[in-house]
Amino acid sequence: LPALATCSRQLSGYVPRRFHHCAPRGGRRLLLSRVFQPQNLREDQVRSLQDKFGDLTCKSQRLMLQVGLIYPASPGCYHLLPYTVRAMEKLVRVIDQEMQAIGGQKVNMPSLSPAELWQATNRWDLMGKELLRLRDRHGKEYCLGPTHEEAITALIAAQKKLSYKQLPFLLYQVTRKFRDEPRPRFGLLRGREFYMKDMYTFDSSPEAAQQTYNLVCDAYCSLFSRLGLRFVKVQADVGSIGGTMSHEFQLPVDIGEDRLAICPHCSFSANMETLDLSQMNCPACQGPLTETKGIEVGHTFYLGTKYSSIFNAQFTNVYGKPSLAEMGCYGLGVTRILAAAIEVLSTEDCVRWPSLLAPYQACLIPPKKGSKEEAASELIGQLCDHITEAVPQLHGEVLLDDRTHLTIGNRLKDANKFGYPFVIIAGKRALEDPAHFEVWCQNTGEVVFLTKDGVMDLL
Numbered sequence: 292l293p294a295l296a297t298c299s300r301q302l303s304g305y306v307p308r309r310f311h312h313c314a315p316r317g318g319r320r321l322l323l324s325r326v327f328q329p330q331n332l333r334e335d336q337v338r339s340l341q342d343k344f345g346d347l348t349c350k351s352q353r354l355m356l357q358v359g360l361i362y363p364a365s366p367g368c369y370h371l372l373p374y375t376v377r378a379m380e381k382l383v384r385v386i387d388q389e390m391q392a393i394g395g396q397k398v399n400m401p402s403l404s405p406a407e408l409w410q411a412t413n414r415w416d417l418m419g420k421e422l423l424r425l426r427d428r429h430g431k432e433y434c435l436g437p438t439h440e441e442a443i444t445a446l447i448a449a450q451k452k453l454s455y456k457q458l459p460f461l462l463y464q465v466t467r468k469f470r471d472e473p474r475p476r477f478g479l480l481r482g483r484e485f486y487m488k489d490m491y492t493f494d495s496s497p498e499a500a501q502q503t504y505n506l507v508c509d510a511y512c513s514l515f516s517r518l519g520l521r522f523v524k525v526q527a528d529v530g531s532i533g534g535t536m537s538h539e540f541q542l543p544v545d546i547g548e549d550r551l552a553i554c555p556h557c558s559f560s561a562n563m564e565t566l567d568l569s570q571m572n573c574p575a576c577q578g579p580l581t582e583t584k585g586i587e588v589g590h591t592f593y594l595g596t597k598y599s600s601i602f603n604a605q606f607t608n609v610y611g612k613p614s615l616a617e618m619g620c621y622g623l624g625v626t627r628i629l630a631a632a633i634e635v636l637s638t639e640d641c642v643r644w645p646s647l648l649a650p651y652q653a654c655l656i657p658p659k660k661g662s663k664e665e666a667a668s669e670l671i672g673q674l675c676d677h678i679t680e681a682v683p684q685l686h687g688e689v690l691l692d693d694r695t696h697l698t699i700g701n702r703l704k705d706a707n708k709f710g711y712p713f714v715i716i717a718g719k720r721a722l723e724d725p726a727h728f729e730v731w732c733q734n735t736g737e738v739v740f741l742t743k744d745g746v747m748d749l750l
């Protein structure tokens with residue numbers, strides 16, 4: 292009987308009160324004091340964490356450690372803490388929208404990848420020490436997937452009855468990738484274990500594959516524009532992945548590890564790796580090139596039949612004959628984008644997010660316990676309930692900073708550090724009739740006093 296009762300409570304959506312922080316619906320409040328966040332680390336604590344893991348540092352890494360977005364686990368590996376996971380889930384949703392708008396279908400391939408696949412393309416040797424290798428109990432060799440061209444091409448090759456009528460296939464996944472980087476550094480910017488979105492496309496002709504390539508590049512442009520990140524698309528080297536054409540999506544910023552040559556007069560831009568070192572004139576218009584540094588956040592490759600010919604990934608063409616698939620592959624550094632966005636948008640002391648990715652959209656600050664304004668506490672609590680009930684998009688997006696033993700000033704300082712797009716305070720003017728709340732719009736720097744209706748309009 293007790294088991295049945297538990298079961299029926301679960302089915303009816305009952306959530307025990309002690310779990311109210313993560314309650315799925317209803318007017319229950321999300322309380323900041325319940326968020327797991329080793330926050331407010333002092334400078335020296337952050338430094339000792341960095342020293343322990345021998346990590347080179349940068350602004351985003353320092354801030355992410357300071358406000359408890361990440362915590363080091365081992366060199367190049369980080370625990371992603373609740374705010375970061377929320378931001379990453381939002382980023383993945385935007386990526387899904389962009390990939391599915393061009394016909395992308397989501398898959399999920401194993402990280403454990405058998406050595407034979409990599410031996411077939413010779414990358415078992417070519418990738419050298421970057422490949423993290425292991426053996427199972429039977430002595431069979433594997434690596435932990437750093438990318439999945441081999442696996443996906445073998446999967447397509449195993450489908451014996453593909454017709455040109457079914458193509459193109461645009462298959463993608465968002466999974467952990469493993470690379471034994473010689474020097475993991477800069478926090479999530481260069482990890483040994485990180486999240487990547489990788490898409491692989493299969494077309495029936497080079498022309499169709501070129502169209503698909505352009506389509507994916509346009510989707511990447513749309514993604515970075517929606518995130519409000521200034522980016523450049525540059526010609527790039529194909530590296531160990533191979534193929535005949537390649538572009539990188541780069542965020543221009545000083546700590547970037549890539550050197551980019553950009554022509555201020557025409558649309559030419561390239562990773563310096565692709566030029567002859569001394570070539571500082573634009574190959575397109577001969578004007579002088581300017582140099583800037585960038586963080587590589589995305590990379591696209593036109594592969595042709597490099598992989599499909601090795602694994603025999605074929606389809607039946609319009610003449611009923613077998614024909615090799617024309618391929619492309621397209622990576623986005625998911626965790627790298629999060630850190631790179633923080634790097635370019637934040638001040639030295641305060642995290643700033645692309646609005647679409649902010650872990651919570653608003654933080655509400657009630658008065659200090661025992662203060663003259665304490666009577667306004669319930670007003671802001673009601674505002675919190677009202678917002679989440681009236682604006683479905685903000686459901687689960689509004690945090691109440693219930694640490695009322697702290698002054699409003701101290702909690703506002705924290706809120707500013709965390710970068711909620713809106714911070715709403717019940718101060719003196721909350722006792723007026725009608726009550727006015729102080730609203731800090733973090734992304735514009737504006738501070739306004741608004742009634743409950745005004746707050747609703749703003750949000």
Ligand code: ATP
Nearest residue numbers: 479480481482485487587588589590622623624627
């Ligand atoms: P890099 O030149 O920075 O080493 P890469 O060219 O080796 O990157 P790709 O193989 O093109 O990387 O992988 C696709 C994307 O995955 C990259 O554009 C980048 O955003 C991301 N990425 C690659 N390596 C890492 C890493 N060590 N940590 C986090 N993200 C990474």
Ligand code: MG
Nearest residue numbers: 421470472530
């Ligand atoms: Mg690399």
Ligand code: MG
Nearest residue numbers: 539549587590
């Ligand atoms: Mg690179």
Ligand code: MG
Nearest residue numbers: 539587589590
């Ligand atoms: Mg690359």
